[in-house]
Amino acid sequence: MAVERTLSIIKPDATRRNLTGKINAKFEDGGLRIVAQKRVQLSQAQAEQFYGVHRERPFFNDLVSFMISGPVVLQVLEGENAIARNREIMGATNPANAAEGTIRKEFAESIEANSVHGSDAPETAAQEIAFFFAGIELVG
Ligand code: ATP
Numbered sequence: 001m002a003v004e005r006t007l008s009i010i011k012p013d014a015t016r017r018n019l020t021g022k023i024n025a026k027f028e029d030g031g032l033r034i035v036a037q038k039r040v041q042l043s044q045a046q047a048e049q050f051y052g053v054h055r056e057r058p059f060f061n062d063l064v065s066f067m068i069s070g071p072v073v074l075q076v077l078e079g080e081n082a083i084a085r086n087r088e089i090m091g092a093t094n095p096a097n098a099a100e101g102t103i104r105k106e107f108a109e110s111i112e113a114n115s116v117h118g119s120d121a122p123e124t125a126a127q128e129i130a131f132f133f134a135g136i137e138l139v140g
């Protein structure tokens with residue numbers, strides 16, 4: 001296993017319910033270190049570009065509207081096998097299928113308002129981190 005970095009987003013449904021600290025505790029208890037973090041309001045253009053891979057999906061417009069419906073917390077998480085580890089801690093996309101103890105099982109409201117995003121592969125992690133963070137903002 002190697003030390004990796006992954007991009008995490010605490011989504012608007014979670015910031016609205018003041019769950020940032022509880023979600024961060026799940027990452028830290030799960031062995032990941034938050035090496036960069038900022039709370040921002042995404043623009044429509046940023047959300048469309050970020051989720052551009054889903055542009056043709058029927059839920060795309062709703063997803064973009066949801067992602068700009070309130071502030072998000074952008075994070076870089078670091079640790080052994082961080083990309084897969086983070087997705088384990090998050091749980092399945094649909095909270096109905098998420099395992100006990102995962103963020104989405106405990107906190108997600110729906111398949112769309114599912115509280116967190118995590119990169120899905122090394123290439124997307126590198127792209128997504130560079131999309132939101134300058135190198136100077138990352139301090140291990
Ligand atoms: P994310 O990319 O946000 O980490 P994921 O990789 O688990 O989530 P994706 O398939 O990449 O899931 O979908 C991206 C996001 O789009 C989901 O997290 C969810 O917010 C939304 N989404 C996915 N499938 C649906 C659906 N069937 N209906 C509504 N929204 C959906």
Ligand code: MG
Pocket residue numbers: 118120
């Ligand atoms: Mg995804």
